[in-house]
Amino acid sequence: MNKLLLTCSLLFSSVLLVSCTSNQAEQSKNAQACSSGNVRLTIDFSTARMDECQRVSENEYLITLVPENTPINSSPWYAFKVQADQVTDITITMKVRGDEHRYPPKISHNGNTWQLQKYKLKGQRLVMNITASPKPVIIAAQEIINNKYYVDWADKLTNNKQVNRSVLGQSTQGRPIYKLERKNDKAKEWLVILGRQHPPEITGALALFPFVETLLSSSELSKKYLEKYNVLVIPNINPDGVHAGNWRNNANGFDLNRDWKDFSQIETRLINNYLQELVNKGDKITFAVDFHSTVRDIFYSMPVDYGVEKPYFVRHWLAELDRQMSNFDVELKPGNNPDLGVSKQYFSDEFGVHAITYEMGDNTDRTEIKRIAFKSANLLMMTMLSDEDHDKE
Numbered sequence: 001m002n003k004l005l006l007t008c009s010l011l012f013s014s015v016l017l018v019s020c021t022s023n024q025a026e027q028s029k030n031a032q033a034c035s036s037g038n039v040r041l042t043i044d045f046s047t048a049r050m051d052e053c054q055r056v057s058e059n060e061y062l063i064t065l066v067p068e069n070t071p072i073n074s075s076p077w078y079a080f081k082v083q084a085d086q087v088t089d090i091t092i093t094m095k096v097r098g099d100e101h102r103y104p105p106k107i108s109h110n111g112n113t114w115q116l117q118k119y120k121l122k123g124q125r126l127v128m129n130i131t132a133s134p135k136p137v138i139i140a141a142q143e144i145i146n147n148k149y150y151v152d153w154a155d156k157l158t159n160n161k162q163v164n165r166s167v168l169g170q171s172t173q174g175r176p177i178y179k180l181e182r183k184n185d186k187a188k189e190w191l192v193i194l195g196r197q198h199p200p201e202i203t204g205a206l207a208l209f210p211f212v213e214t215l216l217s218s219s220e221l222s223k224k225y226l227e228k229y230n231v232l233v234i235p236n237i238n239p240d241g242v243h244a245g246n247w248r249n250n251a252n253g254f255d256l257n258r259d260w261k262d263f264s265q266i267e268t269r270l271i272n273n274y275l276q277e278l279v280n281k282g283d284k285i286t287f288a289v290d291f292h293s294t295v296r297d298i299f300y301s302m303p304v305d306y307g308v309e310k311p312y313f314v315r316h317w318l319a320e321l322d323r324q325m326s327n328f329d330v331e332l333k334p335g336n337n338p339d340l341g342v343s344k345q346y347f348s349d350e351f352g353v354h355a356i357t358y359e360m361g362d363n364t365d366r367t368e369i370k371r372i373a374f375k376s377a378n379l380l381m382m383t384m385l386s387d388e389d390h391d392k393e
């Protein structure tokens with residue numbers, strides 16, 4: 001897919017609570033200010049986001065990024081297209097209202113391959129020089145993985161006739177939420193894979209794809225694994241947020257990964273209902289992996305003394321990953337947040353089993369993300385198949 005190598009160490013982080021209001025009609029009107037003339041900055045595609053745009057002089061533009069609501073989660077997403085009738089050098093400055101930049105800009109000429117775009121930071125402002133031409137380029141916070149990308153990916157997976165795709169239900173704004181299943185009639189146990197609760201968390205998505213492909217491959221290990229376990233994948237839980245280029249939330253302004261207790265949102269409710277259905281007909285949810293991104297690579301689990309079955313299972317699995325990947329230090333962080341409403345805790349409370357939040361760093365090398373996913377998926381299958389006693393250290 002992409003050959004992007006990110007080696008920069010640009011790590012912005014802040015947690016700011018500021019109050020501001022924004023509405024989408026207002027935003028798109030503000031964004032349209034730069035969409036006419038020789039040079040055009042536009043947002044006419046899914047995932048695009050450029051809340052405000054101002055032409056400050058002949059060839060200089062100022063973009064302001066604004067969160068969908070407050071409190072802010074510090075992940076200012078942006079994606080816009082730059083095009084010109086005649087080749088023109090322009091300067092684009094980006095600022096974030098009430099927050100700082102987190103994502104170093106990437107540029108793509110075809111929407112598939114991405115490179116880091118050169119930029120400078122001047123205080124809180126990010127400044128870049130772009131050559132606009134009749135051939136459009138896209139500038140974005142991370143590689144763009146839109147809703148269609150998931151459909152195309154699922155098409156490739158379902159070439160394998162044993163993988164079944166269906167619509168679990170509709171999102172808040174009526175977009176399909178797909179599930180992929182690899183089911184074996186003799187198997188009663190399920191591995192559940194979740195992704196994209198948080199739209200800007202692209203490196204989590206870049207890990208989910210090879211992770212699932214490894215599980216569903218035709219390797220001897222996969223064949224053995226899939227005799228015993230069914231796999232359920234819901235790779236894109238928040239299609240409305242993905243489409244809108246949201247920083248965090250769904251179309252109602254809810255953080256879905258805080259909703260696994262209340263199920264106030266249709267997206268989480270659909271998944272809970274489906275899992276309960278599986279359990280009610282006698283199946284068992286055995287383990288779950290939920291893919292995200294943050295400033296570094298880290299795996300969040302439930303503590304070994306939380307009371308889930310096979311308490312040492314995650315520790316055994318990830319210790320083996322750490323042992324086998326000499327250049328990668330596995331950071332495993334157990335935690336218990338009873339009132340937070342995160343998916344990991346839901347799986348433990350509801351089904352009495354382990355689950356993890358699998359977080360890849362924003363700037364982790366993309367080849368490394370694949371390598372970790374391949375290795376961790378293989379070792380997960382081995383650990384789940386082994387007779388090792390996971391009740392003990």
Ligand SMILES: [Zn+2]
Binds near residue numbers: 257292293
């Ligand atoms: Zn997340």
